[in-house]
Amino acid sequence: MKRAERIKHILNNFDKESYRKNLIHWFKEEQRILPWRENQDPYRVWVSEIMLQQTRVDTVIPYFNHFMDKFPTPDALAQADEQEVLKAWEGLGYYSRARNLQNAVREVVSEYEGVVPADAEELGNLKGVGPYTRGAILSIAYDIPEPAVDGNVMRVLSRILRVEDDISKQSTRKLFEGLVKELISDEDPSSFNQGLMELGALVCTPKTPSCMLCPVQEHCRAFDEGVETELPVKASKKKQKKSPYLLLLVQNEKGDVLIEQRPDTGLLASLWQYPMVPLEDIGHEAVANWFYGEYGLKVEVGESVDRIKHVFSHLIWEMEVIKVTVKEGTLDHERAIFIAPEDMEDYPFPVSHQKAHPHINR
């Protein structure tokens, strides 16, 4: 069945008007007070939407407040140093979001006189603004009835309408966008979209939804048929691959510590870290030799002081922390420097690496 046809079929006999009114009313009464809901400033909405991607509200709140203090306008963010932006993002994860956001804001400043576009195509062409964020900005900041389909929306609507498609597939997101287009209207599209998401966050939760408190229970086909916990359908993820590393706490005679900047693309791009030895390639015995080749310094490899595990979405670093002392030589490495431990706060560092920090002696 074609998508348009399916949408018509799914919404057959569904009381859109009543559903819409109930949801909007509930949202206006029960919505949480959140910093990005203080006003409709498109820049604030934008920043919040980027931060909230795959990230909990409680985690985002302090980052958002700090970020808006530091970069209150598109101009301020456009002019900032990229490392400064990454530092403000430190610990939030998915760092390409920060880089893309700044690139896109610079484009808004140069191409649109600093005004966030209220146009779907212009918005969607900005780096880091995908279908969801585009719809969120259009509806929340500009009251334009566009779908903003995230995980919450797919969970809520998969239950309301009993849609059993795998929500990890892109085509399924498009199906839900088509459904939202039919459900949303000129009547407060901002509250409608936010209500869908807020309902998913507060009531229609993944594990044990509070159906008895649900403002649209009467519209819910999954509840009616007792299958709400079976939805949404989602393919299981693959297990992460483990990679063992030696994490080197290298100190020179002054007590300064060696750190290096990661490549500008890929995992943790442009962030700083302690030197790491991939154990799959090198091996404990060969570390001193390998280190001399990489950094031009003769070192004494000390003992293991800690183990740190860092879990990513797609892989796991298992790091053994080793103390290393510089004996002689001059540092010869493009992206590595010695710094005083107390200056660590100037450099954006992945959080788990900072756990090694207390083991440094001055």
Next chain:
DNA sequence: CAGACGTGGTC
């Protein structure tokens, strides 16, 4: 489409 891309919380 599948896989890369973070981190902290929960059961």
Next chain:
DNA sequence: TGACCAAGTCT
């Protein structure tokens, strides 16, 4: 403890 998750986007 492992698995899944939390307001996705890019390649």
